[in-house]
Amino acid sequence: xxxxxxKGSIRLxxxxxxxxxxxxxxxxxxxxxxxxxxxxxxxxDRELRSELQELQDHYQDLGPGALAxxxxxxxxxxxxxxxxxxYAESQRTVIEGTLPHWPExxxxxxxxxxxxxxxxxxxxxFERQLRMVALTLDDRRQLAVGRDISEHLRFQSTLQxxxxxxxxxxxxxxxxxxxxxxxxxxxxVVSMRDTIGDILAGRxxxxxxxxxxxxxFDQLADQFNHLLDANEQLLLRMREVTDDVAxxxxxxxxxxxxxxEAALAGQEPPEEHAETLHALLxxxxxxxxxxxxxxxIAQIESRSVQEHMETLDLxxxxxxxxxxxxxxxxxxxxxxxxxxxxxxxxxxxRHLISQALTNLLDNAVKYSHAPGEIRVTTRRAGERAxxxxxxxxxxxxxxxxxxxxQRFVRLDSSRGTAGTGLGLSFVxxxxxxxxxxxxxxxxxxxxxxxxxxxxx
Amino acid sequence: MKFLLVExxxxxxxxxxxxxxxxxxxxxxxxxxxLGLSRALHETHDALIVDRMLPSLDGLSLIESLRxxxxxxxxxxxxxxxEVDERVRGLRAGGDxxxxxxxxxxxxxxxxEVLVRRDQGAPAETCLRVAxxxxxxxKRTIQRAGxxxxxxxxxxxxxxxxxxxxxxxxxxxxLLESVWDYHFDPQTNVIDVHISRLRQKIDRGFDPPLLRTxxxxxxxxxxxx
Numbered sequence: 116x117x118x119x120x121x122k123g124s125i126r127l128x129x130x131x132x133x134x135x136x137x138x139x140x141x142x143x144x145x146x147x148x149x150x151x152x153x154x155x156x157x158x159x160d161r162e163l164r165s166e167l168q169e170l171q172d173h174y175q176d177l178g179p180g181a182l183a184x185x186x187x188x189x190x191x192x193x194x195x196x197x198x199x200x201x202y203a204e205s206q207r208t209v210i211e212g213t214l215p216h217w218p219e220x221x222x223x224x225x226x227x228x229x230x231x232x233x234x235x236x237x238x239x240x241f242e243r244q245l246r247m248v249a250l251t252l253d254d255r256r257q258l259a260v261g262r263d264i265s266e267h268l269r270f271q272s273t274l275q276x277x278x279x280x281x282x283x284x285x286x287x288x289x290x291x292x293x294x295x296x297x298x299x300x301x302x303x304v305v306s307m308r309d310t311i312g313d314i315l316a317g318r319x320x321x322x323x324x325x326x327x328x329x330x331x332f333d334q335l336a337d338q339f340n341h342l343l344d345a346n347e348q349l350l351l352r353m354r355e356v357t358d359d360v361a362x363x364x365x366x367x368x369x370x371x372x373x374x375x376e377a378a379l380a381g382q383e384p385p386e387e388h389a390e391t392l393h394a395l396l397x398x399x400x401x402x403x404x405x406x407x408x409x410x411x412i413a414q415i416e417s418r419s420v421q422e423h424m425e426t427l428d429l430x431x432x433x434x435x436x437x438x439x440x441x442x443x444x445x446x447x448x449x450x451x452x453x454x455x456x457x458x459x460x461x462x463x464x465r466h467l468i469s470q471a472l473t474n475l476l477d478n479a480v481k482y483s484h485a486p487g488e489i490r491v492t493t494r495r496a497g498e499r500a501x502x503x504x505x506x507x508x509x510x511x512x513x514x515x516x517x518x519x520x521q522r523f524v525r526l527d528s529s530r531g532t533a534g535t536g537l538g539l540s541f542v543x544x545x546x547x548x549x550x551x552x553x554x555x556x557x558x559x560x561x562x563x564x565x566x567x568x569x570x571x
Numbered sequence: 572m573k574f575l576l577v578e579x580x581x582x583x584x585x586x587x588x589x590x591x592x593x594x595x596x597x598x599x600x601x602x603x604x605x606l607g608l609s610r611a612l613h614e615t616h617d618a619l620i621v622d623r624m625l626p627s628l629d630g631l632s633l634i635e636s637l638r639x640x641x642x643x644x645x646x647x648x649x650x651x652x653x654e655v656d657e658r659v660r661g662l663r664a665g666g667d668x669x670x671x672x673x674x675x676x677x678x679x680x681x682x683x684e685v686l687v688r689r690d691q692g693a694p695a696e697t698c699l700r701v702a703x704x705x706x707x708x709x710k711r712t713i714q715r716a717g718x719x720x721x722x723x724x725x726x727x728x729x730x731x732x733x734x735x736x737x738x739x740x741x742x743x744x745x746l747l748e749s750v751w752d753y754h755f756d757p758q759t760n761v762i763d764v765h766i767s768r769l770r771q772k773i774d775r776g777f778d779p780p781l782l783r784t785x786x787x788x789x790x791x792x793x794x795x796x
Contacts, residue, residue: 403673404758407653414654423655423656435751438725438751439725439751439753439757439761439765440761442761442764442765442767442768443759443761443764446764464655466655466753466754466755469751469753469755470753470755473753473755473757473761474757474758477757477758477759480759481759538758
């Protein structure tokens with residue numbers, strides 16, 4: 116099932132929300148428009164009423180004759196397209212006024228009314244819209260004042276048309292933008308989902324496309340790809356380990372099996388049984404060592420020992436390990452020197468750092484030729500503390516330095532010596548756990564290995 | 572000595588009981604935690620050997636219950652859980668020593684003997700003595716047959732440990748744990764060289780030799796019979 120097709124899909128929700136907001140906004144704008152558009156007409160009505168009042172006052176003060184004169188004067192003064200005046204005997208006979216007839220529908224009273232009137236000029240006839248107020252005078256005659264609001268009404272209707280059109284466009288546009296935005300945003304989420312699907316389906320190389328913009332989605336995609344890379348690395352490493360374990364444990368197991376089989380088949384004289392058993396015991400112990408070293412490295416790499424971190428004195432660690440190896444080095448004709456900075460406190464697991472140090476010293480003693488010097492050094496380097504073991508042995512060629520940190524890697528030159536081939540992998544794992552940089556350098560001659568810890 | 576072995580793997584249990592009996596000890600073997608606790612409470616043993624993962628009651632709970640009942644019988648924990656924090660957990664529960672599987676039988680035996688001897692209580696001494704070898708803990712000096720011997724600090728610590736456990740087998744691992752607090756075995760037998768240096772200083776030119784190598788197990792500092 117395609118999740119975006121569901122009723123609860125984000126795309127639909129987003130589009131609905133956008134539409135709801137647009138409609139609300141449109142209604143608010145419309146109400147505002149109507150309220151404002153009505154105001155000019157009220158203004159006109161007020162003017163008309165006051166002019167009518169003026170004329171009524173004129174009538175009451177000076178009599179009907181004067182009113183007729185005044186009306187005639189105002190008719191003269193204002194063109195019919197602007198103002199209209201009517202003074203009529205009844206609703207049929209106009210005494211004086213702009214129009215020849217009393218318009219149909221115009222009643223006396225306080226109410227203003229919009230009246231359509233056929234206006235004729237010598238050249239053409241057309242319909243005008245008049246806003247009029249009328250009243251009945253004391254002598255039953257009728258008086259009316261009006262304004263031509265045709266232009267205003269035409270303008271208003273144009274405005275209404277424009278507003279409705281604009282609203283329609285806004286709603287349609289909003290919908291389109293909403294759909295477009297949600298489609299483009301969700302497209303990227305969907306692309307991530309599809310990538311996960313691909314990976315789950317076994318295409319482990321699949322990655323999410325990262326746009327050039329560097330926006331939040333790009334950052335998410337980038338992080339996501341990093342996660343996938345790390346995951347892939349882990350998988351690769353796990354496969355390597357499995358292969359290595361298969362190789363490095365299967366070989367001695369086959370050897371042991373062959374030996375046991377030969378002993379059982381009576382191919383060796385019984386007096387050699389004890390010797391065979393001793394050899395088997397040794398082989399078993401070696402395998403157990405390899406096995407626990409592998410397990411230990413795996414535990415460190417999974418960071419399950421993080422909780423045992425304490426603040427410790429790096430110099431003490433170096434001194435203890437050097438103390439332990441001093442006699443062995445001397446026996447081998449090597450001069451083991453310590454050069455300690457003092458006061459270097461780092462955050463770490465004491466047991467792991469000690470074991471990494473003894474691994475390094477073990478290698479240094481194993482691969483050095485007498486006479487030679489092994490140095491254990493601690494040094495402050497800015498915000499970091501360096502712990503360094505150097506020897507004057509054959510060293511490691513630059514091209515091999517990365518390689519020797521992997522599990523079971525032993526250079527051909529060291530095939531004959533004892534060891535699990537896990538010593539440096541262990542050191543590398545301990546360094547990673549402590550956020551320490553691990554450097555393998557040329558000691559000219561020999562190898563210099565430096566672990567660079569953050570200071571506590 | 573009489574040991575109570577609480578171990579649920581029948582093969583491992585049989586093998587260990589047999590080996591202990593061959594070394595001249597008496598062994599009660601049970602394969603269940605609750606049963607082990609009840610026997611530890613109702614019978615007297617010189618030491619307990621307790622596996623951690625057991626049916627009905629795990630090893631650590633067994634030890635905790637035992638200690639709550641006021642029993643101080645020494646307990647050696649044997650477990651496949653070898654990380655340092657597991658060891659700490661075992662000792663906090665009331666265990667006296669912790670041995671990670673797989674182990675050499677000689678290592679287990681050496682540790683049991685040390686545990687039992689420790690339980691019998693050595694008085695707080697300021698001077699340790701084996702034959703004509705004397706170690707003064709206060710002055711931190713060593714004499715053999717009245718002659719002063721100069722030792723490096725680590726050599727002093729090693730000798731002190733050997734003298735405190737005079738007559739007993741001390742393994743390389745025990746020395747690494749007590750002198751360096753290292754709970755792992757370096758690939759090279761570094762301890763052997765320390766011992767041979769120490770031997771040069773305390774045994775050379777003196778008779779009889781006191782520091783013995785016990786093949787396949789470790790060392791012992793003892794007067795010849």
